[in-house]
Amino acid sequence: MYVSFIISTVLFLLVNDGLTFDCPNSPSQWCESKEIAQACDVIEQCKKYVWKVYEDDNRVNLSIYYETLCPDCRQFITTQVWNAYQSILDIVNITFVPYGNARELYRPETKLYQFYCQHGAEECYGNLIHTCVLNFYPKSEQHLPFIYCMESTDGDTETVATQCAQKSSIDYDQITACTHSRLGNQLQHGYAVQTDSLQPPHQYVPWVTINGEHTDDMEKQAEKDLIGLICKSYKGSNPPAQCK
CATH class of the missing domain: 3.40.30.10 (Glutaredoxin)
Structure with a gap:
């Protein structure tokens, strides 16, 4: 998996325009949006292994x-x-x-x-x-x-x-x-x-x-x-x- 290297659950709070994003407990949700991916500190992993695959499907x-x-x-x-x-x-x-x-x-x-x-x-x-x-x-x-x-x-x-x-x-x-x-x-x-x-x-x-x-x-x-x-x-x- 694209986040298999992460063993423990990450808890990270992102304040953006007054909104706070929590990192979900389930890794399957970490790449659902850029805000969540940033909260989980997995932006690069999502870009490389998940979002690019989604884009390829839309070629x-x-x-x-x-x-x-x-x-x-x-x-x-x-x-x-x-x-x-x-x-x-x-x-x-x-x-x-x-x-x-x-x-x-x-x-x-x-x-x-x-x-x-x-x-x-x-x-x-x-x-x-x-x-x-x-x-x-x-x-x-x-x-x-x-x-x-x-x-x-x-x-x-x-x-x-x-x-x-x-x-x-x-x-x-x-x-x-x-x-x-x-x-x-x-x-x-x-x-x-x-x-x-x-x-x-x-x-x-x-x-x-x-x-x-x-x-x-x-x-x-x-x-x-x-x-x-x-x-x-x-x-x-x-x-x-x-x-x-």
Whole structure:
């Protein structure tokens, strides 16, 4: 427990604006408010082990459906998403779905899916690279710098991916092996199913959902001020300074 190190009951009186707060006998009540936590002298323990957990439960779930060579997607990721990642990551779960307006066709002779992308084969390859990176590096802190680097850098997809992997501590040999494997093919198929299952169906990219929902107004807000949209959607009691 977050207060297991305290054996005896603490009795502490706090006078605040004429009100006196007693520390409750039961440790389960010590983090019910900041005033009580201060009376029990466990402010830091409550912040570290209890209140942060409560805030995590209220995280906003942001999903971004995109394709790697789409100019609007690149603009959105390298500005709005990157800024949100740098400033309010504590209150948002960011999920990338690299498929966009692609189509897939199952080839029974190979038992693999063949993908056709809006911006050609280079985009299909870029989508597959992102797919494999997301699989092996699932935390935002691991994959988002790589995605940002690729989306903000012009050039041949393979060259850019190699350079960005070096900058982001990504094992590119592992990623290359994935892109040429059945695993990579199946992972990309999974994103195809996820994208094609959207309700309402996506009409363009980037396509943004907040907590699984999408509206045109939400999309406009996201592309103009994603941090503001996430802050407005956050239901936690202690928003970061950027939201105040």
